[in-house]
Amino acid sequence: MATSDKIASADENPGCPICLGLFHIPRQLTCMHCFCENCLKSYIKSKAAKVGDIDKIECPVCQAVVRRPHRVISVESWISLLPINTVLLSISSESKVNALRPCEACQSRDVMKLAESYCVVCEEAMCVECKVVHQHLKATKTHSIISIEEVTKCPQNALKYATAFNCPEHEDENIKFYCTNHKLTCCVVCCGTRHRNCDSVLDLKAEASTLLKKEDPEFIIESLKTIENHLNKFTEMNNESINNLECKLNVVTSMIQNLRKELNDALDKFERKIKMDGNLIYKGDMIQKQEQNHSCLSLMNAIRNSRAVLEVVNQNGTDIQKFLVNDKTKSQLTSYSEQIHEKFEKIDKITLQLEIDPPLQSVMEGKIAKLVNKSESQDFPMTSVKKPTKYCSLEVAGVFEVKGPDDKILEIRDLVCLPEDQVMLIDACTDSCYLLDSLYRIISSYSLPGKPWSIRTFDGQEVAVSLMNKYQIQFLLVKDNTIRPTRMIKTRLPCLGIAIIGKGSIVVSGPNTARSKCYWSVITDRGEETSYHEYWDHAWNDSYLALNASKTRVYISTWGTNSLFCFDMAGKRLFVYSPDNLKGFHGITIDMDNNVYVVGCNSNNIHQLSPDGAVLKIITDGLPKYPDAITYNKTKNQLLLTNFSSKKNIHVIKLD
Known part of the structure; x- marks a missing residue:
């Protein structure tokens, strides 16, 4: 974190983006970008000279639209209503410029006078005459008043001076609330109009410290x-x-x-x-x-x-x-x-x-x-810039139809590869799990006590199946081509996604409907919760979970949010992947190089990502319509894929 001395140094001193010089009366637009007062006047006048009278401008930096108030006629009046960024005033190396603060009371009457004092309670700069009136009014005579020089020369005082942040929609109103539904700050007017139906509008004064913990x-x-x-x-x-x-x-x-x-x-x-x-x-x-x-x-x-x-x-x-x-x-x-x-x-x-x-x-x-x-x-890519994507098609090794008992139509929910080239899948139609041989023929089956959602290998030949309509995880032993139940554990919350850490620890994810949140947590193989993390303000009833080989990263694909989230095991969010060309996030798997494969059910593609979320490939051609569940066969370097349009088929795709 930089100190005020560092900020005041010549190398770090910020300048106006228009003239590239030191700020002279920095005026702040609603987008938070600041410019010299005279630079803004020249910029607006040049725009007006081209198109005539204008009622809005675009920020020279970010192109955000700034509208002119209806009551303002001249450019000078428009500029005078824009707030002065006192933080920039305080860190400017020219103290003479810092002291040029207009009296806000006089300014509201279109009278320009320099302020000499500042009321800490009202957060308002005043000239000599307004200070006298302020000190004699019954309502304000006890207020603390300091000199404007003290405000402009000390960053701490400058921050006190800048505590009032105006609403971009209502310039006369300060921001006082935060709507968690829309992820927006708002003033009293916005709260009573646009957010009156929102069920979670927080008072910033009371909740700012809590909200700040979620920021980085x-x-x-x-x-x-x-x-x-x-x-x-x-x-x-x-x-x-x-x-x-x-x-x-x-x-x-x-x-x-x-x-x-x-x-x-x-x-x-x-x-x-x-x-x-x-x-x-x-x-x-x-x-x-x-x-x-x-x-x-x-x-x-x-x-x-x-x-x-x-x-x-x-x-x-x-x-x-x-x-x-x-x-x-x-x-x-x-x-x-x-x-x-x-x-x-x-x-x-x-x-x-x-x-x-x-x-x-x-x-x-x-x-x-x-x-x-x-x-x-x-x-000349930037470090944080994503790599260019490569669209490709991979060789389809085969499409295998899995026939259920008495030729019943299966509805494959999820599948996983086992040792000896066997595959185990869960069927949402019969609420059963099936063991398949290397040719994807059913060897044996087991009827589950609930609706299955995810299946993962647990330890050796044991598998774990999450039951979406119950707070339970069913463990099964696969041995000698048979399936035998071993134990059942209960979870505190509904469990959809499931991944195995090892040494008796499991990562689970799903909806916390009581809090309207998406969550993921770490539990023991006896159902005891050791950590809990929330990552989205809505209880979407679906999630798909995977871990990297070293068990240090958690990847969660959620259809409702149309995003892939990556966390470390402490719960810190490392990145969120939400591209426009991947719709309907479904199955997720990880190969031997820790590359992540996430399925776009609605966009009919698979995105291959690096462990850090950079796009490596976008697999398009050769995929079935509406791809769904996916798993990786490390012995053959293949992807096994199912799809909604024909839920009884397994598509085998060879990787490069």
Whole structure:
């Protein structure tokens, strides 16, 4: 976490994204981005000059729409109503600028006077006249008043000054509530209108510390640093390209001078032409690179601003401030990442090359050589950027129809591979489990005492089956081609997903309907709960669970949330995977390299992910319609897959 001294240093001092200089009266838009007052005026006036009178603008950084209040006529009045970011005022290196705070009472009457005092209780800056009135009113005469210099010079006081965060929809209302249903902050007006039917609206003053525990400000700060480092490297590469252009141009010029000794007058003309063409190319590419660097620097400054504010708030602010700034900065982080993907994902390496044409006729015509401006694009991915996906189809080794007793139609719910190349599946139609041989023929069966959902191997030849309509897990011993029940354990909550850690520990997941939450927990093989974690504010009645080989990561695929969640065993969320091209998250399995396979039932594909959630492949062709349950056969390096459209079939897919 940065200290205030570090923030005030020259290297870390944030600047205006428009002018790239130190802030001069930083005005804050509803999207939380700040700009110099004069820079905003010029920006709005330039927009108005192009399209005439405007009632809204787009933030120059994140393109968020900022609407002009109906009561405001002039640009100056519009700007004057935007709040001044006092945190940026407090960390600015120019103290004279910091003290330029308008009196808020006078400002509301369109009178501009500089504030000299600040009421800690009312959180309002006042001029000399307003201070006198404030001290003599019966309701406010006991309020604590400090000087405006004390507020602007001390980050802690500046944070006190910035405790009132306005609602983006209602500028005159402060944010006081948080709706857990919509994951949004809101004011009193929003709470009584948009969120009046929500069943979980929390008072931020009372719940901010609890909500803040669910955030990870350090992760946001580190992500901002990663983006900033990416931009620094991008700028360095561009500067290297510019230097390389200059060096290559000098080399070409030297070559022309050597050739000139032999070609005399023809080369005199040719030398002038080459120098002129080279300089044009150099200047053109240099301007392009400098423009890219300017855009890069602008975004870097915006990122530094966000990071500086977040660090100060997380070090010195209240829980409400920390939560609100974290919440806002998360959306900025998404915007920054999108701009990185769009503008700074690739960098062109430009060079110059002299190609000589030997024929004499070319020499006489002045075509002895020509300048070639070569540009080579290379990927310049950010650390947190996902790898490009590879769409592919894999070889289908076969489709096997599993016939139940008396040719009954099966409804395969889940399946698992056993030693000796056997497969065990659970059937939702007959509420039974079946043991299959290597040719997927039924060897034996067992009628379960409830509705099965998931099946996993437990220890050697023992398997565990979760029963979705009961708080139970049935254990079965598979030996000598027979299935025999061994024990039954009860769980505190409904158990859908199940995975085996080993040494008597099991990971389970499912809905906590009493709390309207999705949960996962670790239990012993006797049903005793050793840890409990909630990860979603809705009790979706489905989940699919898998563990990596080292049993250090928990992967949960949930159809209701259309997401794949990854946690460590302590319950910390490592990532969430929710792509647009994977719909209906169903089965999940992990191969010997710890790659994760998650099934998209509605999108008819399978996504292969790295252990950290980067997309490696998207398997499309060769899959059955509406794929469902999936398991990995490590002895044959195959995927076994079922599907909704024909629930009695097992599709065997070979991996590369």
